[in-house]
Amino acid sequence: MTKLLEWLSILSAFFAVWYSLVGGYVKHKLIEENMKLIMISPIIFIILFGLYAVTVVLYRVLTFNDCKEAAEELQKEIIMAKKDLHDKGLRW
Amino acid sequence: MAATVSDSEITKSDKYSILLPTYNERENLPIIIWLIIKYLDNSGHDYEVIVIDDGSPDGTLEVAKQLQKIYGSDKIVLRPREKKLGLGTAYIHGIKHATGNFIIIMDADLSHHPKFIPNFIELQKKHDLDVVSGTRYKDGGGVYGWDFKRKLISRGANFITQLLLRPGASDLTGSFRLYKKDILQKLIDSCVSKGYVFQMEMIIRARQLEYTIGEVPITFVDRVYGVSKLGGSEIIQFAKALLYLFATT
Numbered sequence: 001m002t003k004l005l006e007w008l009s010i011l012s013a014f015f016a017v018w019y020s021l022v023g024g025y026v027k028h029k030l031i032e033e034n035m036k037l038i039m040i041s042p043i044i045f046i047i048l049f050g051l052y053a054v055t056v057v058l059y060r061v062l063t064f065n066d067c068k069e070a071a072e073e074l075q076k077e078i079i080m081a082k083k084d085l086h087d088k089g090l091r092w
Numbered sequence: 093m094a095a096t097v098s099d100s101e102i103t104k105s106d107k108y109s110i111l112l113p114t115y116n117e118r119e120n121l122p123i124i125i126w127l128i129i130k131y132l133d134n135s136g137h138d139y140e141v142i143v144i145d146d147g148s149p150d151g152t153l154e155v156a157k158q159l160q161k162i163y164g165s166d167k168i169v170l171r172p173r174e175k176k177l178g179l180g181t182a183y184i185h186g187i188k189h190a191t192g193n194f195i196i197i198m199d200a201d202l203s204h205h206p207k208f209i210p211n212f213i214e215l216q217k218k219h220d221l222d223v224v225s226g227t228r229y230k231d232g233g234g235v236y237g238w239d240f241k242r243k244l245i246s247r248g249a250n251f252i253t254q255l256l257l258r259p260g261a262s263d264l265t266g267s268f269r270l271y272k273k274d275i276l277q278k279l280i281d282s283c284v285s286k287g288y289v290f291q292m293e294m295i296i297r298a299r300q301l302e303y304t305i306g307e308v309p310i311t312f313v314d315r316v317y318g319v320s321k322l323g324g325s326e327i328i329q330f331a332k333a334l335l336y337l338f339a340t341t
Binding site: 002003004007053056057060061064065066067068070071074077078081082084085088089090091092 | 118119122123126127155158159162202205229232233234235236237238240243244246247248251256257258311312313337338339340341
């Protein structure tokens with residue numbers, strides 16, 4: 001099964017549950033009392049997921065390891081390499 | 093016991109062919125080769141460097157020839173091509189001439205440091221992995237020389253990719269990897285993308301074909317010489333490849 005089909009099957013399962021509640025196919029006092037909430041629950045879910053995504057991405061951007069030492073080490077090695085290669089007769 | 097003996101013989105005969113596709117890397121090539129030699133001689137593994145120059149107008153090939161004289165034609169192998177062709181075909185070209193049973197691919201622009209190669213080799217040996225991929229996104233890994241915007245695009249793209257494709261590897265667009273030779277050949281044969289998204293497809297196909305993938309944290313120092321590119325067209329390419337893989341794998 002492709003990832004697209006996986007997503008579609010899970011989304012349609014959720015949609016089926018939601019639609020059966022909203023469409024009144026399942027009757028229960030609790031459902032009727034919370035109908036407004038159930039109606040907008042997909043939107044709430046999307047907003048919450050969006051917030052989660054933004055938080056995670058921003059956190060990862062801010063904690064992205066700036067490997068300054070690696071850059072400094074490389075600069076030193078470049079100097080050593082140039083000297084050594086020059087001694088070995090490389091001209092470029 | 094016989095198995096143990098042949099295992100150690102296999103280990104002894106392991107050879108690593110490092111493929112360096114180059115295009116206008118005259119400045120960087122001597123340094124990357126110097127670093128590879130320094131760290132691999134030190135680790136004691138058998139290796140060769142295969143330089144695949146795509147007809148660079150800046151004379152990369154001339155410099156490569158000088159390097160071959162210094163280090164010997166058993167260590168430095170030159171397999172130039174007439175003109176700039178795709179990355180995938182550069183790898184195929186390199187594999188054809190590789191005498192190792194493992195292939196290491198890396199960029200020649202000094203963003204990938206050869207000091208990590210022994211880590212790749214050790215991890216591969218420990219778990220007999222099919223693919224070992226360098227990662228900038230895991231503990232100890234990182235980048236140097238990226239501004240906020242670049243980091244945001246990178247992290248954002250990575251988040252969406254992980255969500256949609258669940259690839260089983262944290263760094264999909266990186267190109268510092270070790271492959272078993274026959275597996276790299278099979279992966280290239282099954283890939284359709286061109287350009288830098290090719291790297292992403294390789295790892296997704298590896299997951300699809302149920303190859304084992306390991307990861308080594310690497311530091312990525314953005315181009316010392318030359319200009320690093322990430323423009324709108326790269327982002328569109330990436331989005332297209334993502335959707336393609338999402339719908340087909």
